Amino acid sequence: MDALQCIGGLASALTIPGSLYLSALSLAAAWPANGAAGKSKRQPLKIVVLVPAHNESSGLLRTLQSLRADLSGDSGSQASTRIVVVADNCDDDTAALARDFGVTVLERFDAAQRGKGHALQYAFERIQNADWFIIIDADTDVEPGFLQAMRAHMGAEVDALQCRYGVRDPLSSQRASLGDVALGAWNVLRPRGRSALGLSAGILGNGFALSRRTLQHLPYSARSIVEDVEYHQMMVQAGLRVHWVDDAQVRGDMPEGRAQAAQQRARWEGGRLRLLREHAGPLMGALLRGQWRALDPLMDLCLLPLAWHLALLLLGLGLAGSLLQAVAVAGLVTLSLHVGLALLLIRAGRAHLRALLTVPGYLLWKLSLLASIWRNARPNAKWVRSARRQN
Structure with a gap:
């Protein structure tokens, strides 16, 4: 066998574990999504929609208009739901714009501790x-019925929620x-598949909700540049679960340029x-001690982005021996079915199909980004906001 x-x-x-995991999630996601997790006996619930914002004056107004429109269309929730903007280390007019719109504003200034995780903890x-x-990014539209659907899933025993994010x-x-x-x-x-398997759906960084009880049990202390993934890892290890909300979006x-x-x-x-470097060892240790709930977060961290998974499969197809070519x-068949089912779930149109070309x-x-990805994997990597489109 040559080199x-x-x-x-x-x-x-290297693709075998990921392909098996994708197969399981795809098959599970093909089943109809679960209904509401159950309503709380406390009526009405007091809900705060948190909008963390760092220099978002160019697009924040559209997000607030989207939230207000959805709130006004759900009259039963208006008295118990309020919007709070967390203006984090802003040097533009984000805070003033939010106040003029009529929502509550929290301002935070801390040059040493920057990033969304710090802003959320400050608000909590x-x-x-x-x-x-409910956490909504400052460059986001909520689809009609979002707040009503999220509230319907806020059962007394529910720890957290995550909706569709496109x-x-x-x-x-x-x-x-x-x-x-x-x-x-x-x-x-993937989160739909995890939910169907009875697992925690995961936190995607936008369109998720945390109960006060969850935050009291597990304070939001995630500090990495992917604080949503980090906090979800902490939740699973603490025995908490994120429920999937398939009827909210x-x-x-997308970044600009x-x-x-x-x-x-x-x-x-x-x-x-x-x-992966920091958590793989502890998760493996938990598995060896019989804590099977550690398997899914470990598989999730080990699963490569689809582009890298595809690149490895093509490399294997072109260079490997006959057995590993098979x-x-x-x-590749698994990946094709996975993407095909995703297209069905988002009701993709011709533009989506053309984009696949x-x-x-x-x-x-993506290959040109390898060095930058490696730099961002360092423990001291800093969060930097990506520019968005001007609205």
Whole structure:
């Protein structure tokens, strides 16, 4: 066996756990989603919609208008639901814009502790009169009925919620359409599959909700540049579960321009790589002690982004020996079914299908990010906001 064949065989072998995990999640996600988790006896619930914002004056107004429109369309919740903007280390007019719109504003200034995790913790500690917090990014539209659907799932024994999270204006460009497909797999199919298997759906960073009881049991102390993934890892280890809300949807902006998209992608993938390095050992130890709930978060951290998974499968198909080539073929079939089901779940149109033709160029672009991803995997990596489109 020559060196190239060894590389191809290794590439195919590395995809086996991910392909098996994708198969399980895809099959589970094909079943109808669960209904509401159960209503609380406390009526009405006091809900705070938190909007963390760092220099978001260009797009915040659209987000607040989206939330207010949904709130006004659900008259039963108006008295018990309020919007709070957390203006975090802003040097623009984000806070003034939010106040002029008529919502509560918390301002935070701390140059040493920057990032969304710090902003959320600041708000959670200062807002006491709330049963639930719903977190919405400042570049997001909520679809009609969002608040009503989320509230319907806020059962007395429910720890946290996560809804569908897609791309705002997904037909505006091929990049946006391709991003919507990717989020359909990552942010719809996978958490839906986990929920069907009785697992914690996960936290996607936008459109999630935490109960006051959960925050009292497990304070929001996530500090990494992927604080949502980190906090979910902490939740699972503490025996808490995120319930999936399939009938609610948020849509967030894509980064503005190629450089900004590269910055966001490198930050996110580097942050997950860091968490894998830090959490894989403890999770493996928990599995060896018979704590099977550690299996899913370990598999989730080990699962590569679809582009890297596809790249390894193609490498195995082209270079590996016959046996591991068969593994690569099976993996490619699994991946195709996974993406196909995601397209169905997001009700994809022709623009989404055309965007899939750009995947080869996207793979080459991802290869160019390897060095940046590695830098963002360092423990001292800093959170930096990616530029968004101007509205």
